[in-house]
Amino acid sequence: MLTSQHDLIADPETYPGGPEPEARRPRRLQVLIADNDRYNLRTASEYFEGTEFDTVTVSSAEAARLVISFSADALDAIVLDGRLIRDRDARDRSGYALAEEMLAQFGHLPPIIIFSRYEDRRHSEGDRDGIIFVSKYVRHEIVDRVREVIQLHRLSRRRRAGPSHPPPPVIILDDQRGAADRLQDKLTEYGIQALTCADMSALAEAAPYLPPAMFVIDLDAGAGAAGAEAIRSLKELRDASGRPFYVAALAGREESKRAAAAAADVFLVKASAEVDALELITRLSLHKMELERAAAARPQTQLALRWYEELIRQLREVRESPAHGLAAPAETVRRALNWPFLEPEEQLVLSSLYTQMLAAGRGGADAGTLDLCIEGASMLADERARDADVRGWLERARRHSAGFTLAWLDEEFFDYEP
Amino acid sequence: MSPKRAATKRAPSTRAKRRKAPAALFLETTAQILRIAGTPEIQRGINELVDDSGKVGTSWFVRHEYEEVLVKFYRAVAEAARMLPHPGQDRPFEEMWREVAGNLPRFYPGGPNLFPHLNEKMNEMFRGMRVTPMELRNYLEGRGEEARQGFIEGELHDKSSCGVWVNGGSCRCDPEPGDACRLKETCVARRADFLASAGTVAAATKCAESKWLKANLLRLYAAQGKALLELLGKHPNPVGDLVIFWEVPDGWTLLTRDRCFGILRDAHRRRLKIYIVRLPRLEGGGECVIRPETNQEMAAEATVLNYTAKDVRVRLRRAGRPFELEEGDRVILSTGIFDGNRRGEVLHRNEAVFVIKLPFDTRRV
Numbered sequence: 001m002l003t004s005q006h007d008l009i010a011d012p013e014t015y016p017g018g019p020e021p022e023a024r025r026p027r028r029l030q031v032l033i034a035d036n037d038r039y040n041l042r043t044a045s046e047y048f049e050g051t052e053f054d055t056v057t058v059s060s061a062e063a064a065r066l067v068i069s070f071s072a073d074a075l076d077a078i079v080l081d082g083r084l085i086r087d088r089d090a091r092d093r094s095g096y097a098l099a100e101e102m103l104a105q106f107g108h109l110p111p112i113i114i115f116s117r118y119e120d121r122r123h124s125e126g127d128r129d130g131i132i133f134v135s136k137y138v139r140h141e142i143v144d145r146v147r148e149v150i151q152l153h154r155l156s157r158r159r160r161a162g163p164s165h166p167p168p169p170v171i172i173l174d175d176q177r178g179a180a181d182r183l184q185d186k187l188t189e190y191g192i193q194a195l196t197c198a199d200m201s202a203l204a205e206a207a208p209y210l211p212p213a214m215f216v217i218d219l220d221a222g223a224g225a226a227g228a229e230a231i232r233s234l235k236e237l238r239d240a241s242g243r244p245f246y247v248a249a250l251a252g253r254e255e256s257k258r259a260a261a262a263a264a265d266v267f268l269v270k271a272s273a274e275v276d277a278l279e280l281i282t283r284l285s286l287h288k289m290e291l292e293r294a295a296a297a298r299p300q301t302q303l304a305l306r307w308y309e310e311l312i313r314q315l316r317e318v319r320e321s322p323a324h325g326l327a328a329p330a331e332t333v334r335r336a337l338n339w340p341f342l343e344p345e346e347q348l349v350l351s352s353l354y355t356q357m358l359a360a361g362r363g364g365a366d367a368g369t370l371d372l373c374i375e376g377a378s379m380l381a382d383e384r385a386r387d388a389d390v391r392g393w394l395e396r397a398r399r400h401s402a403g404f405t406l407a408w409l410d411e412e413f414f415d416y417e418p
Numbered sequence: 419m420s421p422k423r424a425a426t427k428r429a430p431s432t433r434a435k436r437r438k439a440p441a442a443l444f445l446e447t448t449a450q451i452l453r454i455a456g457t458p459e460i461q462r463g464i465n466e467l468v469d470d471s472g473k474v475g476t477s478w479f480v481r482h483e484y485e486e487v488l489v490k491f492y493r494a495v496a497e498a499a500r501m502l503p504h505p506g507q508d509r510p511f512e513e514m515w516r517e518v519a520g521n522l523p524r525f526y527p528g529g530p531n532l533f534p535h536l537n538e539k540m541n542e543m544f545r546g547m548r549v550t551p552m553e554l555r556n557y558l559e560g561r562g563e564e565a566r567q568g569f570i571e572g573e574l575h576d577k578s579s580c581g582v583w584v585n586g587g588s589c590r591c592d593p594e595p596g597d598a599c600r601l602k603e604t605c606v607a608r609r610a611d612f613l614a615s616a617g618t619v620a621a622a623t624k625c626a627e628s629k630w631l632k633a634n635l636l637r638l639y640a641a642q643g644k645a646l647l648e649l650l651g652k653h654p655n656p657v658g659d660l661v662i663f664w665e666v667p668d669g670w671t672l673l674t675r676d677r678c679f680g681i682l683r684d685a686h687r688r689r690l691k692i693y694i695v696r697l698p699r700l701e702g703g704g705e706c707v708i709r710p711e712t713n714q715e716m717a718a719e720a721t722v723l724n725y726t727a728k729d730v731r732v733r734l735r736r737a738g739r740p741f742e743l744e745e746g747d748r749v750i751l752s753t754g755i756f757d758g759n760r761r762g763e764v765l766h767r768n769e770a771v772f773v774i775k776l777p778f779d780t781r782r783v
Contacts, residue, residue: 350560355543394567398465409452416624416626
């Protein structure tokens with residue numbers, strides 16, 4: 001169960017392990033703005049940020065393509081400059097081309113607005129669905145127009161599932177088109193969503209807005225230094241944001257030293273597209289398992305804390321009225337021992353409590369022992385004993401009652417009989 | 419399931435005089451292991467010494483051995499439990515535990531020597547219960563974590579750390595042990611002492627390591643420097659006591675169950691004080707009657723001087739001694755300490771004082 005892509009994509013706190021749902025901010029509208037002119041990009045962003053919008057800003061078509069491909073579900077609108085490559089080139093209709101490409105690929109997307117000084121006559125003549133033109137000469141109207149089209153879009157009742165890539169996708173950074181395309185084709189054959197990217201700066205721009213992905217960085221000639229830099233940047237981003245990227249370096253054996261220096265999560269020696277794809281898929285499976293495990297941590301913690309509080313209550317009840325017996329707390333401890341993904345400290349405390357409860361049996365436990373059990377349960381209820389002095393507790397518990405320990409080894413075991 | 423409790427009628431008894439806690443207590447591997455997994459009385463005795471000593475310490479090799487034996491043993495058994503199918507499905511414990519035993523590899527840390535003891539205890543605790551594989555796995559991993567965290571480090575003395583212990587006997591230093599190698603302090607700087615102690619154990623009859631050392635003494639003598647370290651690294655089990663013996667600092671008291679250290683002490687470090695891990699002795703116990711198993715018509719009266727769960731020390735009354743007792747004689751002991759009579763064996767005698775070993779587990783006396 002991975003985080004819904006409807007979460008705020010720029011907010012790392014909503015990824016597995018983040019804070020409780022109640023702690024999230026109320027959702028603001030999200031708009032992607034792509035403009036190769038940094039000044040225009042900043043200005044447009046400021047228009048939106050001053051209202052009910054959050055913005056995702058990128059400065060290239062490639063970066064915009066990545067964000068739309070993997071995070072369109074989390075966007076409410078897409079604002080593209082008409083000329084994303086060369087502003088003074090009348091032949092540059094890259095913004096339009098990107099919009100048409102994305103619509104053709106995914107069928108249904110949030111409303112796309114071309115925000116430009118130059119209207120493409122072919123677009124206006126063709127009047128494509130889902131692409132609206134807003135002139136930069138009336139830039140102050142952009143926010144109102146975007147708000148308007150979002151409303152219309154919601155009312156259209158034609159909303160189908162947007163692009164949905166069961167995470168994690170694979171993004172291949174390689175400046176050698178042929179090799180990257182072959183690898184992409186092989187991955188696709190195996191049912192993996194894979195995209196290629198030749199531009200490191202576009203990748204760096206888009207990466208904060210992408211779901212947990214596997215990035216495959218080709219370190220071979222032509223891409224070596226840039227590839228190593230890409231690995232370093234992605235790892236920095238991962239550390240800073242907490243996003244669980246997986247970074248694989250792909251290169252010939254002669255690049256092994258550079259790969260080791262880059263310290264990717266895995267270094268794969270290139271063989272063939274087919275073999276490389278299979279190796280990457282194997283690594284991807286491990287990455288997915290780790291994501292799943294991280295995703296399970298939050299609900300399990302919620303479950304655990306509720307039951308540990310109940311355990312405290314049950315033990316206090318026994319402390320006040322020994323006639324209750326330890327059957328109920330023992331059952332609660334057993335329930336906890338049946339959960340997967342227990343932390344080592346949890347396992348230690350639970351197994352010690354259980355051993356004590358079995359030892360006490362029908363005879364019950366004295367007040368001191370019960371106090372220690374309550375203390376152990378309290379440690380569990382405090383973030384699953386993660387930061388508790390479990391060792392100190394166990395030393396005190398063992399000295400008070402041997403029932404906390406599993407005493408199974410006779411000292412004569414060490415006596416040698418010739 | 420409740421543990422067995424022996425309901426006893428006994429004469430009032432008091433704890434025997436406790437051993438004086440030393441200023442500095444060195445915990446050897448057997449002491450560390452028994453502190454975690456030993457019987458309650460043994461654990462209590464060790465903890466009393468730990469708590470009352472001026473300072474406590476151990477050595478790098480003790481820590482290495484402890485992890486290699488106890489921690490990895492638990493890990494191996496937990497891994498065998500992890501292999502059980504259907505982790506959430508409860509089943510009779512006995513059936514599941516048999517599968518766990520079957521899942522264990524042929525060779526694993528602690529090995530088949532330790533498993534029967536754990537087996538007995540686990541059956542005692544869980545017999546007749548239905549448990550899930552997940553529950554069993556978490557329980558065993560919890561006990562393993564207890565073992566890991568329960569190691570007492572205190573002052574860590576290191577004259578043994580070396581890559582040979584973790585690289586299967588291979589030393590990466592070239593041509594001779596480098597600065598990071600501490601084992602060379604024992605086997606290079608004190609080579610003569612080390613080899614002499616190897617010879618002592620080789621000649622002994624009461625050490626488990628004697629056989630291997632005897633067979634390989636010449637190889638040890640012939641190996642020098644890095645070669646000696648690599649030879650030791652390939653055979654850590656028979657040389658562990660020797661390494662630890664030379665790691666114990668002067669002035670420290672060694673706590674161990676391994677009586678081989680006494681043999682080493684007598685030959686090489688007479689001033690080293692050793693405490694043997696043993697059951698605490700209870701004083702008193704009143705009168706008792708001893709009868710030979712072969713002729714129970716005869717009886718000798720005696721006084722219980724002190725006792726543990728496993729043996730009784732008695733002094734025969736001078737008058738009216740109808741028979742002689744020798745080591746190895748099987749007797750029947752009647753005393754208020756235990757329920758009913760107990761069969762035992764005379765362990766040793768000193769004039770009128772005998773120690774009678776009791777073969778039955780009467781832990782709760």
